[in-house]
Amino acid sequence: MRVIVDQKPIPFAPGDSVLVAMLRAGEHPTGGGCLCLGGDCPNCLATVDGVSYVRTCQVAAKPGLVVERHPADDYPPLPDDSKHRAEVHAHNHHCDVVVIGQGESGRAAAAEAEAAGRQVLTLDVANGQEAIGIYSGPLVVARTDAGMLHIHAEEVVVATGAAEIQPVVPGSELAGLLTSRAAEQLAAAGLDLGRVVAVGTPPAGVDCEVASGELLRFEGEGGRVTAVITQALDGSEKRYPCETAVVGLGLYPRDALTRMGHQLPVRAVGDATREADLPTCPNEGIICPCSGVSVADLERVWGQGFHEMELVKRATLAGTGTCQGGVCTPYLRSFLLAKGKTLQPAFTARPVNRQLTLGEIGAGAHHHPTARTALDGEHRRLGAKMERSGGWWRPWNYGDVWAEYWAVREAVSIMDVSTLGKMIVSGPDALELLERLYPTKVSTIKNGRSRYVLLLDERGYVFDDGMICKDSDTQYTLTFTSGGSSHAEMWVRDWAESWGLDVRILLQTQRLGAINVTGPLANELLARAGLDNPPAYLGHMEATVAGVPCRIYRLSFTGELSYELHHPAEQSVTLWRGLLERGQGLGIRPHGLETLLKLRLEKGHIIVGQDTDMDSTPRRLHHEWAIKLDKPAFIGRQAVLRTNKIALDKQLVGMEMVGQPAGYAPLEGGVIWHQGNYAGIVTSATYSPVLGKTVLLGWLYLQNGELPTEVEIEGRTARRVELPFYDKEASRARA
Numbered sequence: 001m002r003v004i005v006d007q008k009p010i011p012f013a014p015g016d017s018v019l020v021a022m023l024r025a026g027e028h029p030t031g032g033g034c035l036c037l038g039g040d041c042p043n044c045l046a047t048v049d050g051v052s053y054v055r056t057c058q059v060a061a062k063p064g065l066v067v068e069r070h071p072a073d074d075y076p077p078l079p080d081d082s083k084h085r086a087e088v089h090a091h092n093h094h095c096d097v098v099v100i101g102q103g104e105s106g107r108a109a110a111a112e113a114e115a116a117g118r119q120v121l122t123l124d125v126a127n128g129q130e131a132i133g134i135y136s137g138p139l140v141v142a143r144t145d146a147g148m149l150h151i152h153a154e155e156v157v158v159a160t161g162a163a164e165i166q167p168v169v170p171g172s173e174l175a176g177l178l179t180s181r182a183a184e185q186l187a188a189a190g191l192d193l194g195r196v197v198a199v200g201t202p203p204a205g206v207d208c209e210v211a212s213g214e215l216l217r218f219e220g221e222g223g224r225v226t227a228v229i230t231q232a233l234d235g236s237e238k239r240y241p242c243e244t245a246v247v248g249l250g251l252y253p254r255d256a257l258t259r260m261g262h263q264l265p266v267r268a269v270g271d272a273t274r275e276a277d278l279p280t281c282p283n284e285g286i287i288c289p290c291s292g293v294s295v296a297d298l299e300r301v302w303g304q305g306f307h308e309m310e311l312v313k314r315a316t317l318a319g320t321g322t323c324q325g326g327v328c329t330p331y332l333r334s335f336l337l338a339k340g341k342t343l344q345p346a347f348t349a350r351p352v353n354r355q356l357t358l359g360e361i362g363a364g365a366h367h368h369p370t371a372r373t374a375l376d377g378e379h380r381r382l383g384a385k386m387e388r389s390g391g392w393w394r395p396w397n398y399g400d401v402w403a404e405y406w407a408v409r410e411a412v413s414i415m416d417v418s419t420l421g422k423m424i425v426s427g428p429d430a431l432e433l434l435e436r437l438y439p440t441k442v443s444t445i446k447n448g449r450s451r452y453v454l455l456l457d458e459r460g461y462v463f464d465d466g467m468i469c470k471d472s473d474t475q476y477t478l479t480f481t482s483g484g485s486s487h488a489e490m491w492v493r494d495w496a497e498s499w500g501l502d503v504r505i506l507l508q509t510q511r512l513g514a515i516n517v518t519g520p521l522a523n524e525l526l527a528r529a530g531l532d533n534p535p536a537y538l539g540h541m542e543a544t545v546a547g548v549p550c551r552i553y554r555l556s557f558t559g560e561l562s563y564e565l566h567h568p569a570e571q572s573v574t575l576w577r578g579l580l581e582r583g584q585g586l587g588i589r590p591h592g593l594e595t596l597l598k599l600r601l602e603k604g605h606i607i608v609g610q611d612t613d614m615d616s617t618p619r620r621l622h623h624e625w626a627i628k629l630d631k632p633a634f635i636g637r638q639a640v641l642r643t644n645k646i647a648l649d650k651q652l653v654g655m656e657m658v659g660q661p662a663g664y665a666p667l668e669g670g671v672i673w674h675q676g677n678y679a680g681i682v683t684s685a686t687y688s689p690v691l692g693k694t695v696l697l698g699w700l701y702l703q704n705g706e707l708p709t710e711v712e713i714e715g716r717t718a719r720r721v722e723l724p725f726y727d728k729e730a731s732r733a734r735a
């Protein structure tokens, strides 16, 4: 029976791990470093059957298994994606108690729980079940031979035992170094370790010379250890020639899973709870073999003022590699104790603590994620009916759509519009970029002012709309539709790169929350929130509202006096609650998407994606006013010039129903007929209480070169009218 190591077959004995088989053949998987055989170090990693960063000491040798060593000074190559990999399945298991680790303490914990009548599941690495993380729930995720196991338990017992402390001295990267337990296992497996010298606790059952004094360094030749050097109390050095050096430097609890379970029903038993042995503060050597962090690196960051465990970790990257602090944590603690005279706890542990393949990470995920705004919890608390829209969960209504509607038209209302795409474009070429991208004259937008804009593709079709807000001569804030934000980001970045312009592009969609304050009493609400002088129509400014720093944009999609408050998303809840509290007595109530769709339709505002098609030119949309063809160049200009010469075939128009019952609105997407012929489709429709009639937008085909004035929808008459339906002078939005 043989495994294949770097194209060379090597034999193995029954019960061997891949590592033991390699050592038996005189091979080292990484070339050097102290081996633990316990899954705690990065010194046995290799690519096994195409999967990199596999701990060879944890994999049973099987005939034909293909092992490739990682390159010495580089990352292992990415997997060949032409090779099909079997799908990894995820299985869910529900139980009362899951016990991780089946050593003595784990078996005792499981027996105790079973005796108490509880349903118990046990996991053990020796059985190919490796717990890789604990999440809230609690949910324990384990990698098993049969795929990923998601365990939903009432209680988690961590019985993972303790790891052995690795040596950190010059020479600790040599081959031929073993921890005590590793030496015991290898001797039991029948490996000849040659002349063995032990430092610290000697391995049981292994014939060895025990070195006295403190470990000073290892010496070697050709990458392999040849001697252990220790130092006596009087400072004298002693040299112990050897072929294998074994270290017994103490134990450190394997408590990463316990630390992940902070504030969850997770408890540790046995050695996983033991007091950590602290090694002597190292003077020299590599303390984190995964990230190559040396004692000199620790000294440097200490000198720069990084004195906290979490900061030292981030400043050096110690503990961020494959073993997630398994080797370096004891030394970081002893270093910080020696320097700062305080023993600091280990850094925070987070899932996952083992390397996973993408297949393992994705196992069990079969849905498209839907984003949530920072106010998601507030909406649900207020009883909102939530809907998916534009890739986000958004409140559709809060139970009474007409009350929400009237709050906007007659009082004041707020809406979570955090989903809007938001982007900052800055740099010397920011204006040049926007002039080329947008069909408006961007140079005529003044500092502190905003403008509604369309985005056209090269074929002159509208694919998004939003605002350009000028912050300074070299900085602009752009907004996009909620559903179009990702595409717009790609669009702006692609063109900036293609044209080689000197700009910086920063997407702010997730970082910034946005709340729209709208209604005739909006000014009064803002005054109560501390803002007495809000910006003029289409202006913007920075101010604190209800204690939250905001960028305030005055614009209007609802047709009423409106302000968009952009703010740090982590303060969305404070602002939301602050506005609702201060609006008591003003008739405030939040409104959802259902209300907004009615309000904007009354104003004839289009929604790109709902009222537009893939072939919507500005002329078909009746938005020629947004296109400045006297600009020398912008994306889509040539196409617009060309299509404008072709006879118009259809147009998005406003219509109202004639003599319909109150509350009636035709189905969106419904067919429009003209004298028995197909004439178009309805894109948006609503009954408008403020107008006392049903209004709609729809695509209408020209009949004999003219747009029909009267059509039929659902057997009723509809009449074409000019837009907007409501407040034609825009006196309310500009109030």
Ligand code: FES
Residues within 6 Å of the ligand: 019, 034, 035, 036, 037, 038, 039, 040, 041, 042, 043, 044, 055, 056, 057, 058
């Ligand atoms: S030897 Fe495999 S993890 Fe240490």
